[in-house]
Amino acid sequence: MDSPLALYRRYRPETFAEVIGQEHVTEPLRAALAGNRVNHAYLFSGPRGCGKTTSARILARALNCERAPIADPCGECDSCRDLARGGPGSIDVIEIDAASHGGVDDARDLREKAFFAPVKSRYKVYIIDEAHMVTTQGFNALLKLVEEPPPHLRFIFATTEPDKVIPTIRSRTHHYPFRLIPPRLLSSYLTELCELEGVSIEPTALPLVVRAGAGSARDTLSVLDQLLGGAGPAGVTYQLASGLLGYTPDTLLDDVVDAFAAGDGGGVFGVVDRVIETGQDPRRFTEDLLRRLRDLVIVSAVPDAPATGLIDVSGDQGERLVAQAARFGRAELTRAADLVAAGLTEMRGATAPRLLLELICARVLLPAADHGTDGVLARLDRLERRMSIAGSAPAEPAAPAPAAAAPVAAVPTAVPPTPVPPAEKLAAPVEPDPMPEPDDFDPEPPEPVEPVASAPAAEPAPVATPAAPPAPAPTGSLSLVDVRRLWPDVIAATQRKRRVTWIHLTQNSQVVGFDGTTLTLGFNNAGARGSFEGGSAEVLQEAIREVVGAEWRIECILDPGATAGGAPPPADPGFPAAPAVSAAPLTSDPPPWDTPAAAEPAPEPPAPRRPRMADIQAEAEAEPPHDPDEAVDLDDADVDAESGAELLVRELGAQVIEEIPHG
Template identity: 65%
Template sequence: MEAPLALYRRYRPETFAEVIGQEHVTTPLRAALNNNRVNHAYLFSGPRGCGKTTSARILARCLNCEQGPTDDPCGVCRSCTDLARGGPGSIDVIEIDAASHGGVDDARDLRERAFFAPVSSRYKVYIIDEAHMVTPQGFNALLKLVEEPPEHLKFVFATTEPEKVIGTIRSRTHHYPFRLIPPRTLSDYLRELCTKEGVEVDAAALPLVVRAGGGSARDTLSVLDQLMGGAGPEGVTYELATGLLGFTPDTLLDEVVDAFAAGDGATVFGAVDKVIETGQDPRRFTEDLLRRLRDLVIISAVPDAPATGLIDVPQDQGERLTAQAARFGRADLSRSAELVADGLTELKGATAPRLLLELICARVLLPGAYHGTEGVMARLDRIEKRMAIEGVPSAAAAPRAPAPQPVARPVQAAVAAPEPPAVEPVETTPVPRPPVVEPVVAASETRVVEPVHTAPEAAPESAVVEPVETAPEPAPAAAGTSSGLGLVDVRRLWPDLLEAVKLKRRYTWILLSQNGQVVAVDDKTMTVALVNAGARNSFTSGGSEEILRQAAIDVIGHDWRIEAIVDPSAQPGAEPPLTVTRPAVAEQPAPPERPAPPTATAPEAAPRRPVDPESIATARGAIQDTRPAGNPRLGPPDDSDEHAHRDDPDADDHSLGGAQLLERELGASIIEEIKHD
């Protein structure tokens, strides 16, 4: 039993109408034949297997047809049958392979035989294949013949590299550039051939055949012929195509892409190990992964791309790609595709392909490692996706927009409801906060002997601290974000936390910005390291833990228990000032001044005594000497209250005198008190 011819020979086109994907060439050639304006020399250029030599044979067939010159040969005359598919060939159509006949002697021999008239046809046609292999001397020997040939002589030069044909020859020809066949056109053509051959082909396998052919009709038909030869009773399956052609299965690509979207490093590196252990080419896997990311980028920009044919995939695979694209942000997809594309270039000729492939995957999994625009946008995409999945309201979890008073407002309302007259003076009393350094001494001279009295003055601290644990608002936000935040995320949001702390209490902000940094985070506890024991004692004894906890609820939406430790190697979360000066005050609108109610005139309880300026200077020096030695960077806070939050206990606590504040906040003590009669 005689074996059949190869597919590309059995289905070689016989007319210009059968040539696919080259309408920009066949249409003007057919018009020239119909108008009898055929040139004496043509140059057909383009990639291999796209129809150059075949079109040259069709042109010769059209010129020598008994009904011609015509664009549709009859197919029954002697010339048509000789040049038909599987025909013996015509003696008047000479094909020369310039790769082996490109020298000057071959050109001279051609020139001598070209002047003889055709034997039985209208024209003698020379088809010179691989024309770029002709030497310059050979072209020069043909130059006069190509420029002024006999009337019966036609030349067709076919080449993949037209720039190597010398300019004097190119200028005497009509140049027609052939192109690669579009994938969609080639897929339809393959489907038609499979129907003619009676072979079942899986719809998911055809795109792989087209990819393997690379746009060349001859290469694509060779691949399809190979698959048909190895197919079983079920036909050409997707598994057969992926295994024989070396492409990555879609299931493995789906696994890797889903792991990228979820940040699952174990699955990603497990897939890389599977690629290596099964003997697949890491470069081919990277190329397939890049193609998948390219499809997702297109679907992200054009959601109906699979339905409209912009991406040539089966319907079920198009639905999977749409679902995968929805798990990414556009910036994250673009960044991932760019990283894989760069890695594909690095893999060329690499001695350790597995190592490079794992590094590529690690870069895709770590958007936080890049501080440029792409990394920031990728991190924002992931935050938005996490918020959408977990159902966290954007107002509660947005890192750049902390609410000024998200917790204190309902707490104050709960306290003020039973006794409005008792709580109202606490919110509106414009009594200035006792400063820590300069004005404290004067306050101590007039108020150090005053007893701690008036219960309404102690109400603000209890109103801020005690009811917070029972406030219902922070609970949903904390439950929604507890599972996704690590130490890196919290450190990234640390500047926002400091801004929220600054709105609540400036003293706590100074401690944390100049002496503290978060060092550990879990679902229940945030551990803050301070540079020395003095700063830690000031932090824990002054109620600063509660201030930081409330700030974390406002900014991140999670309720942590704050634990302070001493770590001299801790780097402060904000850049410290160059000199010990007052920290800069952020520009904020000053709160409207309210008239002081008559009930808050505390100085009436004890008449003020005159203050000696020398005593103030002496006390100031004493305070400077008693500053805690372990915290030299702690500068005096701003003594202006115009930016102090109404929940700042230092601004509203009238029960403490200057000496008590010094002892509580700084560990200082008054060494001498000067009294005047």
């Protein structure tokens, strides 16, 4: 049994209606044939495999059809059957390959035979393929015949280089330029052919076949014929197409693009190593990377490019391109594409393509080393992206400002309703009588509390406690992907502050979760987690404030899959309001029970006084068996503020968040 013909021969068009992607040529030709306005000489030019010779054969069939003048050959008469796809051919239609018959002697032989009338057809048609190979002497020998042919003679010249056809010949022909076939039209055509052949093809493999064909129908069908021949029961898969055609898999391109976006040098050079270890060509990888960057540049400018067909990709790959383009700025993408394009030019003829590929990747990763316009714009893109992620978080601490003008409202928010003993201790040095209970406190001074109750008195408490991060709303826009992208910069900031923290973050932990307010770190052993919680969490929070501009809570666990080890424990579970108590003397005025005059609403807020750490010191000295009359004076300026802070930590389990300068 004979093998079947190649695809481009089995499915060669037989009418102008079957020619795809050349409507600008086929429609005028059909109109000229139907109106019997056919010229004596035609020049078909265009890239290879786009339908020039096929259209010349269809034109010859239509000219010699028994039903002429007709736009398309009928396919039923003898002439049409002889010139059909599997027909024997016609003696009156002569095809000449000018590559081997382009000399002056061949032109003279053609001129002598051309004057004989056709044997059984209406016209004698000469199809001269690769017409640009005809020598100048050969064209000059044909010039008179082409200019004034006998009535039964027609010439059709087909060439890929019309400029090499001498002007005297071109001026005597009707020139029809053919074009490359659009990718989307070619993809749909290949899908139809696969259905006719009964072989399935994955949608992700179609772009590879179209890309390999480069817009040529004949070349594309040759590639598809090769894939169909090697297809198994699953049909033409993406792995089969990428492996046979030598293209870089999308997974490698996705990995290197994600590493570029995150500034991960290890990931980038790891992909380069995988390219070399799998035996792929570094030049082809660089070319595929440049094509991916080109797609990202287009998607960055036109986000709906995959959906509208501006770029020919499958649906899932289009979603990945949109997500990847969102991680870059336009200047970053343009700079990276320029660097890769310049490196691809340098790689031609290079003896060490891997070295050049690694240098290209190093240049893309280091925009700070580029002092030109592209490097500056790339760095600006990164800063703008971080600011857009962080939002207006640094401006949020300004909210507690109204509380500073309302000293009375700050105390009820700082004193918790449940833990009564700490409040009683604070009241002991102030008055000989015991301090009233929290339940009796609100009705006793109703007048000073009510005017200040309308002020945002509850806001200072979240600022002073570790649960403050939910306040800035813009930080909620961050995702785990954004945090991992900014993580290298955060680690670099911790290296400048504390090297032990940097070692823990780079060797013993990784980011495993983020919910908008809490950052979860997974540690590979319990010892590293305990060491990190001993003082590195605060350093990490400072680095996050510098890089991201937000306040996050740090939670440490043993493993991403293990049970969470919990966040750093609070100072003392028995005194949940201790941080608020420690912060109240630092940010507010003395409590209203200091003097009887303080109960009266003042027309203007009193001038700020120094923190009342002396109250805490007096409370410590007021323990039995000391006499209450010998308690330290509340206005004693000799009491050291630092000893008061130590007393807060020892007695109340508080944690001093920040010290505000006096006055």
